[in-house]
Amino acid sequence: MGIRLPSLVLHAKQVLKLQSRSQTAVPKGHIAVYVGEIQKRRFVVPISYLNQPSFQDLLNRAEEEFGFNHPMGGLTIPCDEDVFIDLTSRLHAC
Secondary structure, three states: OOOOHHHHHHHHHHHHHHHHHHHHOOOOOEEEEEEOOOOOEEEEEEHHHHHOHHHHHHHHHHHHHHOOOOOOOOEEEOOOHHHHHHHHHHHHHO
């Protein structure tokens, strides 16, 4: 009985490829943002939040700090993660 190493490697590569796609995929009607002062964490939020005044305040802060050059390659919001979670929780409840 031999081990079929090439097929195991192929299967592992396929699983990793699927996992990386699911981490970068953003559902239709949503946007990915990176939040945090030091270490950035990725969040996916509905685009409807972009119309909310409290979320627009965060976007203005991001514009002031980064302009259009975001270090993470995506929209980076310079605020504490807990503050962002609290804000999005309140927006979700509306």
